[in-house]
Amino acid sequence: MKALLTALVALLLSSVSWAAATITIVNGDAPGVGFNDPTPVAPVGGNAGTTLGAQRLNAFQAAASQWGDSLDSSVPIRVLATWEALPCTDSAAVLGSAGALEVFSDFPGAPQANAWFGKAEANKLLGFDMDPETPDVRARFNVNLGQPGCFTGSPFYLGLDNNHGSNTDLVTVLLHEFAHGLGFQTYTDDETGELLAGVPSIWDYFLLDTSSGKVWKDMRNAERAASAVKSGKLVWNGVQVTNAARLVLQAGTPVLTILSPPSESGVLQVGTAAFGPPLASPGLTGEVMPVVDTAPDTGLACTPLSALNARAVKGRIALIDRGACTFVVKVRHAQDAGAIAVLIADNVAGAPPPGLGGSDPGIFIAAVRITQEDGAALRQALAGRSRKHSGLFANLGVNLAVRAGTDALGRVLMYAPRPNQPGSSVSHYDTSATPNLLMEPAINADLRHAVRPPYDLTLPLLKDIGW
Numbered sequence: 001m002k003a004l005l006t007a008l009v010a011l012l013l014s015s016v017s018w019a020a021a022t023i024t025i026v027n028g029d030a031p032g033v034g035f036n037d038p039t040p041v042a043p044v045g046g047n048a049g050t051t052l053g054a055q056r057l058n059a060f061q062a063a064a065s066q067w068g069d070s071l072d073s074s075v076p077i078r079v080l081a082t083w084e085a086l087p088c089t090d091s092a093a094v095l096g097s098a099g100a101l102e103v104f105s106d107f108p109g110a111p112q113a114n115a116w117f118g119k120a121e122a123n124k125l126l127g128f129d130m131d132p133e134t135p136d137v138r139a140r141f142n143v144n145l146g147q148p149g150c151f152t153g154s155p156f157y158l159g160l161d162n163n164h165g166s167n168t169d170l171v172t173v174l175l176h177e178f179a180h181g182l183g184f185q186t187y188t189d190d191e192t193g194e195l196l197a198g199v200p201s202i203w204d205y206f207l208l209d210t211s212s213g214k215v216w217k218d219m220r221n222a223e224r225a226a227s228a229v230k231s232g233k234l235v236w237n238g239v240q241v242t243n244a245a246r247l248v249l250q251a252g253t254p255v256l257t258i259l260s261p262p263s264e265s266g267v268l269q270v271g272t273a274a275f276g277p278p279l280a281s282p283g284l285t286g287e288v289m290p291v292v293d294t295a296p297d298t299g300l301a302c303t304p305l306s307a308l309n310a311r312a313v314k315g316r317i318a319l320i321d322r323g324a325c326t327f328v329v330k331v332r333h334a335q336d337a338g339a340i341a342v343l344i345a346d347n348v349a350g351a352p353p354p355g356l357g358g359s360d361p362g363i364f365i366a367a368v369r370i371t372q373e374d375g376a377a378l379r380q381a382l383a384g385r386s387r388k389h390s391g392l393f394a395n396l397g398v399n400l401a402v403r404a405g406t407d408a409l410g411r412v413l414m415y416a417p418r419p420n421q422p423g424s425s426v427s428h429y430d431t432s433a434t435p436n437l438l439m440e441p442a443i444n445a446d447l448r449h450a451v452r453p454p455y456d457l458t459l460p461l462l463k464d465i466g467w
Contacts, residue, residue, distance in 0.1 A: 023064035034083025045159015063174035073124035080135035083143035088150035098139035098177035137181030193224030208237040231351035235411035238464030270368035273356035283397015314338030345375020405433030
């Protein structure tokens with residue numbers, strides 16, 4: 001092992017110092033591959049490299065410079081990086097991955113006993129490298145991106161100016177993955193809830209399930225596994241992130257609020273539509289009535305509504321089931337029948353509810369998607385309705401008191417989709433955040449090269465866990 005590590009260190013690309021930290025990229029690639037690819041390329045977007053390998057290195061150094069300028073550590077941080085063939089198709093790809101190579105707990109200077117810290121952070125807190133022969137972070141990136149069968153024709157953009165167009169900006173991906181390696185993750189198994197060697201991660205001291213009032217470190221394995229799929233109920237309970245969210249996230253989050261009867265009152269997550277008017281505040285309040293046009297108790301609204309269904313939804317919020325035709329067809333039929341808004345209940349389990357795609361400039365009523373679970377609960381509550389009235393009233397709009405991506409108390413939501421998504425669940429911010437954040441589970445095209453407020457919340461979370 002020592003001989004192998006010596007060989008890796010001999011491939012050291014560069015070590016650049018900044019005011020706050022020194023980050024070194026260690027090249028683990030074979031000759032002619034990745035950082036060592038001699039393919040000639042033209043300079044692009046401030047990246048003056050003249051070979052593909054050199055431009056990749058320059059992008060790595062740009063991301064390292066950003067993090068080096070943001071963190072405070074007297075111990076150099078070493079990132080062992082390689083370019084490899086990662087899972088990829090023309091419609092989906094693993095862009096890269098990174099994580100701590102080692103974790104430590106209960107070391108001198110640890111701010112929290114009985115908690116795992118990633119190696120880079122543990123070294124910073126202790127003041128020296130606890131294992132000098134092992135790099136701190138292991139990073140892998142997709143060498144095939146843009147090749148046939150792997151986002152064909154859309155490679156990483158290697159410029160440093162974020163002018164990536166339709167391609168994927170490499171510096172943004174690197175900022176994201178380096179953050180994971182620096183500690184933006186739990187070392188607890190999010191599928192089983194099992195702690196690593198029986199010890200919680202420092203992450204688990206801040207991960208709060210608002211439905212139970214427990215943080216992950218205080219839960220049993222089964223409780224953690226259940227919590228990992230509670231979309232909208234899993235939040236980051238750290239002061240730094242909560243305070244910074246007021247500067248970063250916009251006021252207003254789309255919600256469906258059930259107003260009455262009291263037994264059904266509550267707030268439901270919604271996926272907004274790409275067509276029709278945007279949701280607004282104070283929103284639209286109306287009585288909810290279901291469409292029932294398909295046996296045994298389903299309403300698809302794929303054909304013009306019958307006279308009976310039209311009378312039921314006229315002047316009301318129509319509840320329709322997903323399936324068999326497009327969203328715009330369903331909403332147009334409800335609109336033609338006089339509905340003032342539409343709720344489309346998903347036909348597959350999962351949360352949070354995705355948006356509604358489609359285009360129809362003739363649609364002028366609001367529409368949203370709700371989960372299959374919430375749709376079933378609403379239909380159950382509507383089971384005792386009359387032909388014209390249900391007694392179930394709801395408001396569909398934007399709650400300006402809640403920032404997009406937080407709960408009602410201002411705590412930032414964490415990604416907890418149902419079903420679980422290994423590698424993405426729990427260790428990312430929720431996709432409801434607006435504007436988009438660097439540490440969401442997928443890279444968004446509108447991200448800046450930023451890790452701190454007023455544009456991003458990555459650095460505040462690292463500060464919460466001890467950086």
